[in-house]
Amino acid sequence: MPEMRRNPITGDWTIIATERAKRPHKQPMVNTGSSDGEDYSPDCFFCYGNEHTTPHEVLAYREKPGTPDSSGWTLRVVTNKFSALNLDDEFCIDNDNPLKTCCYAHGKAEVVIESPHHSLNTALFPQQQIELLLKAYKQRYITLAREASIRYVTMFKNNGTPAGASLSHPHSQIIATPVVPPVIQAEIDGAGEYYKKNKRCVYCDMVKNELDDKTRIIYENDEFLSFAPYASRSPFETWVMPKFHSDSYHKLTEGQLKSLAEVWKAVLYKIYKGLDNPPYNYFIHTSPTRESTDNFYHWHMELIPKMTIMAGFELGTGMYINIAIPEQSAEFLREIKY
Ligand SMILES: [Zn+2]
Ligand SMILES: [Zn+2]
Ligand SMILES: [Zn+2]
Structure with missing residues (x-):
């Protein structure tokens, strides 16, 4: 059993x-x-x-x-x-x-x-x-x-x-x-703490920061932003986030799904073309089904190309060593013609 x-x-x-x-x-x-x-x-x-x-x-x-x-x-x-x-x-x-x-x-x-x-x-x-x-x-x-x-x-x-x-x-x-998986629980706990201190959603602040900074943006349209996170764990790690606040993926409207498809297609194509069809994992992080996270959690997608192998340090500590600079990874993907 x-x-x-x-x-x-x-x-x-x-x-x-x-x-x-x-x-x-x-x-x-x-x-x-x-x-x-x-x-x-x-x-x-x-x-x-x-x-x-x-x-x-x-x-x-x-x-x-x-x-x-x-x-x-x-x-x-x-x-x-x-x-x-x-x-x-x-x-x-x-x-x-x-x-x-x-x-x-x-x-x-x-x-x-x-x-x-x-x-x-x-x-x-x-x-x-x-x-x-x-x-x-x-x-x-x-x-x-x-x-x-x-x-x-x-x-x-x-x-x-x-x-x-x-x-x-x-x-x-x-x-x-x-x-609730531990990775999601850690995000909820962290976002909850940030909200308590600042009365704002940490992910919304992140979007604003990336739009101001511009160096880590990979692709965007009016509603969605894709970027290399500031503390990327591995080369070419790419996140896609709604620019509007929403804690759960299932709340997407038909129009928003269309808009997300445009950005997601661009991301997949840039990774495929730029990195020559690398192995990768992507996942959607969204709110748990029975918890109220409306104010402070914010769904997103994370894509991680498998460029390196998780080894002793990563498995033993849960910490990552990234051999690429996120700003350079973003610039590389941004410039792949789509
Ligand atoms: Zn938000
Ligand atoms: Zn088949
Ligand atoms: Zn996440």
Whole structure:
């Protein structure tokens, strides 16, 4: 039975994912969306005609109405076949022994199949397809957040094998958990402290500061700003933030989704072109589902190209050594023609 175990010192949870062990061991290297491969692969779970090989779809966009789990979709979301989490398992913490706090691995993991095209890089999607992807994240967030036991929904993408992708068909993932992840909790605590002291949102101040300073801006439109954060952890780390205050991604309107798609497409393209399709991870940081963070939290997206390997110092301390100057990384990406 998959379970979650809590570190009694830090309070951090680990998912013991026994189901995942069933996945084939030797995985081939994949170059996600290399765009030089075939548009269709008969053996791929995510290609047209193989819909029956995945769990049932929980969301699909189709240009023409069609039956669920059949071809013709433009984007499809399914439950992750190798999910480490399960909503059927009750979320009850066994706390009898403080050194052995655990619970069933309660939650839900889903895969977003971003396009029917087998090897089209996300950076080369038409802007409309990026918009669909961003809309799917919002829709699934809303549905998953309705589950009473779910405290956080994380949406992320692993691009390329070094970044954790195991299939080359363009896809990203959504994982709903019964606990707020420590990275989010740290952001909420920090933003809450700043708000208490200054009566302002730290992220709104950050946007203002970046717009004044200009040296770390990568791309912007009226509503969204992308920039290299001042204290970037790794080369070419890129954040995208709404210029308007909003604590939760799911509050985006249709118009704002369109506007975000324009900036997100520019960011993905600049990273793809400028860094020659590097492996990367991106994730959306948004408010937890059951906490009131309206005034002081501010959702954003973070993209981190995998240019270096997390090693002893990073793993041992949670501190990072960045070998690139954020202002120079931003200038480089800013100048990539888009
Ligand atoms: Zn495929
Ligand atoms: Zn704000
Ligand atoms: Zn963040």
